[in-house]
Amino acid sequence: MAVFTRTEPFSLSPQLLQTTLAEYGENALNRLQLWQQLINDGRGSSDWQKLHKANDFANRQVSYKNDMGHWGKSDYWATPLQSLQSAAGDCEDYVILKYFTLRAMGVDETKLRLMYVRALNWDEPHMVLTYTEKPGQYPLVLDNINPTIMPANKRTDLRPVYAFNASGVWMAKAQGLGTKVENSPGVSQWKQLLERIEHDK
Known part of the structure; x- marks a missing residue:
């Protein structure tokens, strides 16, 4: 089972921490230890507090860097560990880190979506994380461009395209959750990411 969804206290293995120190240095080790503490401290918080803790942490600990400059690939989805070890990532990587942080804190998966949007101010594709308390x-919206958590109807700079989580894909309608679509090819990166996370030590 992936370390990110355990119900017992969240704990990164000593081997992983030693490898991180050897390969990425003391600052990277500190980031992982802060992440572990954040998750465990946040489990008793309200969802509202968890959202702010996860959003602020990711936005502070990770600096923006595009995939080609960071990984030498046009499109690469990093695991939360990779983003924190390297202290860099693009919009998908921020969202992935926030998603798994919130899941590890105990936030219900059905309330979370990774949402592809169009950032209208830049006319570019972008990704954000969304949280819906009730249907x-x-x-x-949790975002790295605008760090303030706001309702989607207040984010007029974003045009939703589609959203997904581990359960499936939803085509976005207005600023709502949209309608679930089966077997969408748009989540192949997500499935590969989940497989890589399962094998992280």
Whole structure:
């Protein structure tokens, strides 16, 4: 089972921490230890507090760097460990880190979506994380461009395209959750990411 979804206290293995220190240095080790502490301290918090803790942590600990400059690939989805070890990532990597941080804190998976959007101010594709407390409500948007958590209807600079989590894909309608679509090819990167996370030590 992946370390990110355990119900017992979140604990990174000593081997992983030693490898991180040897390959990435003391600052990277500190980031992983802070992440571990953040998750365990946040488990008793409200969802609202968890959202802010995860959003602020990822936005502070990871600096933006595009995939080609960082990984030498046009499109690469890093695991949370890779983002924290390297202290860099693009919009997908911020979202992935926030998603798994919140899941490890105990936030219900059904409330979270990774959402592809169009960033209208730049006319570029972008990804954000959304949280919906109850069906029918506007989701809250967690973003690395705008660090303030806001309802989706207040983010007029974003045009939703589609959203997904481990359970499936939803085509976005307005700023809502949209309709679930089966067997979408748009989540192949997500499936590969989950497989890599399962094998992280």
